[in-house]
Amino acid sequence: MPTPRVKMPATAAKGEIFEVKTTIDHDMESGQRKDKDGKPIPRKIINKFTVTYNGKQVFWSEWASAVSANPYCSFFLTATESGTVEMQWHDDDGQVYATSQKITVA
Amino acid sequence: MSQLNRRTVLAGIGAGAAAMAVAPQLALADKAAADDMISKLINGAKPQDGKVRIKLPQIAENGNTVPFTVTVDSPMTEASYVKAIHVVADGNPAPGVASFYFTPTGKAEVSMRMRLGKTQDVRAVALMSDGSAWQVSQEIKVTIGGCGG
Numbered sequence: 001m002p003t004p005r006v007k008m009p010a011t012a013a014k015g016e017i018f019e020v021k022t023t024i025d026h027d028m029e030s031g032q033r034k035d036k037d038g039k040p041i042p043r044k045i046i047n048k049f050t051v052t053y054n055g056k057q058v059f060w061s062e063w064a065s066a067v068s069a070n071p072y073c074s075f076f077l078t079a080t081e082s083g084t085v086e087m088q089w090h091d092d093d094g095q096v097y098a099t100s101q102k103i104t105v106a
Numbered sequence: 107m108s109q110l111n112r113r114t115v116l117a118g119i120g121a122g123a124a125a126m127a128v129a130p131q132l133a134l135a136d137k138a139a140a141d142d143m144i145s146k147l148i149n150g151a152k153p154q155d156g157k158v159r160i161k162l163p164q165i166a167e168n169g170n171t172v173p174f175t176v177t178v179d180s181p182m183t184e185a186s187y188v189k190a191i192h193v194v195a196d197g198n199p200a201p202g203v204a205s206f207y208f209t210p211t212g213k214a215e216v217s218m219r220m221r222l223g224k225t226q227d228v229r230a231v232a233l234m235s236d237g238s239a240w241q242v243s244q245e246i247k248v249t250i251g252g253c254g255g
Contacts, residue, residue, distance in 0.1 A: 064204060
């Protein structure tokens, strides 16, 4: 099971813009490679990444085979209210890997 | 290099040609296909140069992990924000790298790491909330390609 890792501040001033840095361990098998017998290795990538802030979708991304293994993605949000930022990574095989972080807005 | 005579050179060229002949499925994406893809993603808008910046290394020694950051000039308010940024590498087997979708929050900047198969131009196209589209293109030299063999 891939493990997501997220770095973002635990507290922020109201209106402050903060960065969220995310990564997850995943091979992102591109579908371009062949095994040692010359057979193509089927594609298996995370094709979608979504972010909600207190349940509202604030950022999302669609990924192709050209995204590197152990995909890294960082982006910025505005601290509007205390709550939870939740991230979900959607795998080609239908699995969804999720994690969330709390933020206190003063 | 004194070992390099006509015979070894010809053998090398022959091997290269044979390798290309047996790998037609690795045909690379071309600019026209990439243009077509971008046009669909930005609802047919004509991208103008400007507003978008891409930070890339000049030379990527390893095409497997090439970091990039795309920034767009935008206040990111309800009245005016970046709806999407599309990153395209038309020298790869498939041109698409990633599409990022925004709401009026934070700032219009995103970072990621991508695979590049060879030396090529990387393009970032931004679609704004007013329907206009802006772009930037930058060449990057790739020493060892990152699309597997």
